[in-house]
Amino acid sequence: MQPSIAPAPENLSAAASDDAGQPVDLIIDQAGKTYRTARGPFVALEPISLKIERGSFVALIGPSGCGKSTLLRMIAGLEEPDNGAVLVRGKHPEQFRANGDLGIAFQDPALLPWRSVYANVAFPLQVLGRSVSKHDAKIRELIALVGLSGYEDALPGQLSGGMRQRVAIARALISDPSVMLLDEPFGALDQILRRTMNIELQRIWSSQKTTTILVTHGIDEAVFLADEIVVMHARPGRIAEIVKVPFARPRTPELFSHPDFHALCDRLMKSLHPEGAEAVGL
Numbered sequence: 600m601q602p603s604i605a606p607a608p609e610n611l612s613a614a615a616s617d618d619a620g621q622p623v624d625l626i627i628d629q630a631g632k633t634y635r636t637a638r639g640p641f642v643a644l645e646p647i648s649l650k651i652e653r654g655s656f657v658a659l660i661g662p663s664g665c666g667k668s669t670l671l672r673m674i675a676g677l678e679e680p681d682n683g684a685v686l687v688r689g690k691h692p693e694q695f696r697a698n699g700d701l702g703i704a705f706q707d708p709a710l711l712p713w714r715s716v717y718a719n720v721a722f723p724l725q726v727l728g729r730s731v732s733k734h735d736a737k738i739r740e741l742i743a744l745v746g747l748s749g750y751e752d753a754l755p756g757q758l759s760g761g762m763r764q765r766v767a768i769a770r771a772l773i774s775d776p777s778v779m780l781l782d783e784p785f786g787a788l789d790q791i792l793r794r795t796m797n798i799e800l801q802r803i804w805s806s807q808k809t810t811t812i813l814v815t816h817g818i819d820e821a822v823f824l825a826d827e828i829v830v831m832h833a834r835p836g837r838i839a840e841i842v843k844v845p846f847a848r849p850r851t852p853e854l855f856s857h858p859d860f861h862a863l864c865d866r867l868m869k870s871l872h873p874e875g876a877e878a879v880g881l
């Protein structure tokens with residue numbers, strides 16, 4: 600498995616494809632983040648470089664505090680790197696987000712409690728000044744895609760945690776984003792529901808082929824869903840390695856019990872926690 604960290608070329612906006620000639624959606628070039636704290640500067644993320652191919656599914660894994668959310672916030676344009684550059688389809692992330700090209704779903708689905716499922720999914724269209732009625736078919740199609748047909752009029756308080764997350768994913772997709780950022784979207788769900796959602800997410804991603812970046816603490820979730828896994832280490836936050844996931848798609852639930860799946864999970868566990876892995880016999 601080859602690390603695929605590529606130093607970004609000098610002319611970033613011209614770097615629309617990677618070494619294999621594949622179109623690239625995201626270029627991170629020597630971007631880092633140091634926070635000022637009462638105890639002095641704190642390096643949340645060392646300067647890192649990374650390229651993400653169009654239509655791929657990339658997972659970010661790493662211990663708590665290694666800078667996964669900081670990196671995602673930089674990609675979303677919610678945080679500026681101190682140095683280096685982040686470009687999404689050749690644009691500054693903030694500009695990219697303002698066009699509705701970026702879909703975001705975080706751990707807390709943050710639905711508006713007084714609005715129905717339909718109105719929550721439609722909300723980004725209103726923010727972007729687009730007509731909801733013109734997009735009626737699209738809204739219903741996405742609600743169906745996330746398996747919630749029949750719940751259009753339900754309020755978030757009437758839904759389970761998994762259903763609320765599905766609404767958040769439909770909402771993230773309503774503006775036809777070319778890039779989707781998911782920060783621990785299933786972190787609060789139990790293991791069974793989480794697996795169901797993993798299978799659902801693969802189905803949704805396969806039908807849309809939106810470039811997706813998922814932050815997760817679940818190694819099995821990352822292996823099941825991703826084409827590439829970015830392993831991060833903490834103190835300071837940095838990329839330790841990038842691992843390609845070799846399993847063919849569509850991946851079925853049986854993969855979760857396949858020996859090769861477990862072998863890759865163990866290998867990633869070692870990469871994440873070299874000392875701890877030895878203690879548990881890996």
Ligand SMILES: Nc1ncnc2c1ncn2[C@@H]1O[C@H](COP(=O)(O)OP(=O)(O)OP(=O)(O)O)[C@@H](O)[C@H]1O
Pocket residue numbers: 634635636641642643661662663664665666667668669670836
């Ligand atoms: N605004 C801030 N000011 C100071 N320190 C911050 C700030 N935001 C994050 N940090 C610190 O930067 C480091 C990276 O934070 P980040 O939230 O990116 O980590 P993470 O890998 O997403 O963690 P987790 O898995 O626990 O969510 C942490 O040590 C955090 O305390």
